[in-house]
Amino acid sequence: MDVDAFVLTHRPSWDRLEHLVKRRRRLTGAEVDEMVDLYQRVSTHLSMVRSASGDGVLVGRLSGLVATARAAVTGARAPLWSEFARFWTVSFPVVAYRSWRWWLGSAVATLVVAVVMGVWVAGSPEVQAAVGTPADIAHIVDHEFAAYYSENPAGSFALRVWTNNAWVAAQCIGYAVVLGLPIPYVLFQNAANLGVVGGLMFDAGRGDVFFGLLTPHGLLELTAVFLAAAAGMRLGWSVIAPGDRPRAQVLAEQGRAVVSVAVGLVVVLLVSGLIEALVTPSGLPTFVRIAIGVTAEVGFLTYVIHFGRKAVRAGETGDLDDAPDVLPTG
Missing domain, CATH: 1.20.58 (Methane Monooxygenase Hydroxylase; Chain G, domain 1)
Known part of the structure; x- marks a missing residue:
């Protein structure tokens, strides 16, 4: 055709x-x-x-x-439960699936920056001196990093974590209005902070504590941030390179699709916050806590791939205007 x-x-x-x-x-x-x-x-x-x-x-x-x-x-209008089911089986996963290149790119770039920064910090006394005094660093690696996850009641801590992570994700999506240009800087800041703390922990011989506390919630949390960044940058790129269609039309379609990501990530980040508040500081063995985090991550990725691929094959885009608002008719 x-x-x-x-x-x-x-x-x-x-x-x-x-x-x-x-x-x-x-x-x-x-x-x-x-x-x-x-x-x-x-x-x-x-x-x-x-x-x-x-x-x-x-x-x-x-x-x-x-x-x-x-x-x-x-x-005839579709019942509310049908619209709810469509959102979680079509609208959200298809946008996430279609953004996989931006999503994966954000993850790889962040990981590279974090590793490079961590190696630099761990191997350079000069950089460590710029971070803080030996006493400050000892306080971070011996007390502050672990205490962060247990010094507050689980309920209030979960709410604080969820709010903070939702704000980071909202920034990534919100920056799409300026073509997504600040998003790489937001990711760089997160990667640099992660690398600095990781470098200090590994240099002090506490790398196991670092991964043991970060992995349970960090996998899902960072995945959500990467997805938010991917959606925001993809929206910005649609303005720069709209193809052979009107720029305003492409921007409107991508913008409505990004709303699906924003709504879906509220729930994903809530799950991540609950894991960080209830599992990370718990007395469970480290391998059990990590297994819970890996299970949550694998479950989320499997969900996105299964429903996202299915929706793509059906020609869905995630644009909220595409959602059918009627009952099936003969």
Whole structure:
């Protein structure tokens, strides 16, 4: 299928249907008949595009238009539980899955910076002297790092951790309005802090304590931050390189998709905060605490890959305007 020719030929029908749907409460009898006819015609267009083209954005636009038109024609709305289920099985995982290159890139870059910084700190007395006095460093590695996870009641600590992590993720997504340019700096700051503390802990022979306390919650927490950064930078890049479509249209579609990530990460970071408050400082053996963290991480990645891949194959984009708002009709 020649997608460009197809769009050029049928766009007037799509635009007309969209116009009629917006005016559905003020249509004449003839216009209602026209809307029904166009709804059926555009439904056919959607089936043709899904079977003959891999253009996910076009599929997404037509899916949203057909769903909205069906709502106007039938007047039946989907139940709330259906919308909730769709969000967790389609909207959130498909955006996360489609962002995997940005997501993986953020993770690799952060890891490289953290390791380089850690090795530099561990092997350089001059750098350590710049971080603090020997007494300050001894306090950090012998007391402060571990005490951070247990000095406050679990409930209040979980809330504080969740709020802090949600703020970091919100920054990454919010920075998309300036093309995502500050996001690499936010990631660099986190990586540098992680590397400095890790370097000090390893130099003091307490690397096992470092990983034992960081791994249970850190895997899921950092994964969520990387996903937020990926969504924000991908949105920014859509402004720089929108392809052959209007920049405003691409930005709107990507922006609505990013909302799915923002909402989904609230829950992911809540789980991470609960693990950090309840599991990390617990008296469980280190290998058990790490196993819990690894299980949470593997479970989240499996969820994203399974539902995300399935949604991509179905032509979903994660754009909230694509969500069907009607009950299935025959």
